[in-house]
Amino acid sequence: MSAIKVDAASHSYDVFVDEFTLDQLGEVCRDVSGGDACCIVSDSNVAPLYLPRAKASLEAAGYTVSSFVFEAGEQSKTIQTYAQAQQTFAHAGLTRSSLVVALGGGVVGDLAGFAAATYMRGIRCVQVPTSLLACVDSSVGGKTAVDLPEGKNLVGAFFQPDAVLIDTSLLATLPEHFLIDGCGEVLKYGVVFDKELFAQLEACAASDMRLPEVIGRCVELKRDVVVADEKEAGARQLLNFGHTLGHAVEKLSNFTVTHGFAVACGMVLVAKASVARGWLSAADAMRIESTVRAWGLLAETEEPASAIYEAALADKKRHGSTMNVVVASEIGTSRIETLTLDDFRAFVHDACV
Numbered sequence: 133m134s135a136i137k138v139d140a141a142s143h144s145y146d147v148f149v150d151e152f153t154l155d156q157l158g159e160v161c162r163d164v165s166g167g168d169a170c171c172i173v174s175d176s177n178v179a180p181l182y183l184p185r186a187k188a189s190l191e192a193a194g195y196t197v198s199s200f201v202f203e204a205g206e207q208s209k210t211i212q213t214y215a216q217a218q219q220t221f222a223h224a225g226l227t228r229s230s231l232v233v234a235l236g237g238g239v240v241g242d243l244a245g246f247a248a249a250t251y252m253r254g255i256r257c258v259q260v261p262t263s264l265l266a267c268v269d270s271s272v273g274g275k276t277a278v279d280l281p282e283g284k285n286l287v288g289a290f291f292q293p294d295a296v297l298i299d300t301s302l303l304a305t306l307p308e309h310f311l312i313d314g315c316g317e318v319l320k321y322g323v324v325f326d327k328e329l330f331a332q333l334e335a336c337a338a339s340d341m342r343l344p345e346v347i348g349r350c351v352e353l354k355r356d357v358v359v360a361d362e363k364e365a366g367a368r369q370l371l372n373f374g375h376t377l378g379h380a381v382e383k384l385s386n387f388t389v390t391h392g393f394a395v396a397c398g399m400v401l402v403a404k405a406s407v408a409r410g411w412l413s414a415a416d417a418m419r420i421e422s423t424v425r426a427w428g429l430l431a432e433t434e435e436p437a438s439a440i441y442e443a444a445l446a447d448k449k450r451h452g453s454t455m456n457v458v459v460a461s462e463i464g465t466s467r468i469e470t471l472t473l474d475d476f477r478a479f480v481h482d483a484c485v
């Protein structure tokens with residue numbers, strides 16, 4: 133597969149899907165960044181598996197390599213871990229011409245990307261996603277962030293990477309739970325943008341997915357919307373389908389519900405409330421729920437509507453006293469509805485009955 137070019141307003145870069153292996157990371161970095169020092173950011177699960185290969189490749193390309201490895205999991209996506217990463221960069225002597233390599237899932241990518249975006253006001257960053265979710269979504273498009281106790285991704289920046297190297301052979305070690313979890317975002321792309329993709333997914337089991345093709349398609353869909361609206365003033369909000377309620381479910385569970393499962397839950401809830409308003413057919417809502425269930429993305433929450441509503445108020449699509457909610461009009465087509473907070477409360481109630 134040839135490189136997918138992301139011509140974002142602030143910066144252009146290539147997403148390589150299976151064009152290079154992890155052992156060619158050094159060459160890819162050398163091409164896009166030059167520089168003489170880099171820091172690999174990774175987590176406690178991914179580092180033992182892949183950091184030595186990444187480091188060897190970078191050293192062979194002439195880099196002096198340091199690393200920052202943190203405890204795996206969403207609980208680490210904090211200001212505290214971010215500050216530790218920044219201090220590691222400083223101790224390792226990273227300068228403005230140095231490079232950060234994010235080697236891991238979406239937690240690593242978001243945190244390392246934000247650390248790169250802000251260290252010395254911005255140094256280069258190459259994303260090497262190792263989870264399905266990170267391959268199809270978080271490594272592309274430049275949303276970087278950490279969480280606050282008050283809500284998901286509340287501190288961050290738009291900061292495009294310099295390259296994204298996807299080596300799908302690294303997914304062989306991804307635990308089954310997180311393969312399914314990534315499918316939550318894959319289904320999102322189908323519902324929001326691409327009815328053929330959805331139909332294809334609907335007809336196969338998660339385990340039968342042809343990963344490189346599906347990843348390539350999702351990256352293209354994300355590329356198109358990021359290029360059209362890098363800073364989420366309009367169309368990019370569609371990528372947030374299922375997230376307003378999904379992030380609330382994720383946070384209320386103290387992150388025991390992982391991101392893709394929470395998004396799947398949010399998609400089913402929004403579809404249900406949309407049927408109540410005549411915005412989506414009951415048949416399409418049923419297709420969404422059935423596929424979510426068939427893929428093992430069990431989409432249920434015990435949380436009451438009031439708690440989900442309160443938690444969802446932290447969403448970035450809230451503007452003062454209105455909330456933009458992404459809804460599907462039919463599978464493959466979506467739009468933004470602007471609701472007053474009273475309407476939004478009623479919408480969440482309808483979603484949860």
Ligand SMILES: NC(=O)c1ccc[n+]([C@@H]2O[C@H](COP(=O)([O-])OP(=O)(O)OC[C@H]3O[C@@H](n4cnc5c(N)ncnc54)[C@H](O)[C@@H]3O)[C@@H](O)[C@H]2O)c1
Nearest residue numbers: 177204237238239240262263265269270275302305306391
């Ligand atoms: N920036 C964006 O546009 C964007 C998009 C979607 C999601 N996100 C964020 O991404 C995060 C979720 O990402 P995630 O699901 O990748 O979570 P994650 O980074 O926690 O990875 C999931 C788990 O899989 C492990 N893992 C990852 N790759 C592995 C591999 N190849 N082999 C073995 N273990 C591996 C990790 O250590 C972790 O335990 C959330 O914080 C979410 O908010 C961001």
Ligand SMILES: O=C(O)C(=O)C[C@@H](O)[C@H](O)[C@H](O)COP(=O)(O)O
Nearest residue numbers: 269273275284285368371372375448
């Ligand atoms: O890239 C985007 O834009 C997205 O919204 C992709 C989402 O899947 C992702 O979870 C994102 O991090 C959510 O962003 P937020 O702005 O709601 O924090």
Ligand SMILES: [Zn+2]
Nearest residue numbers: 317375391395
């Ligand atoms: Zn997401």
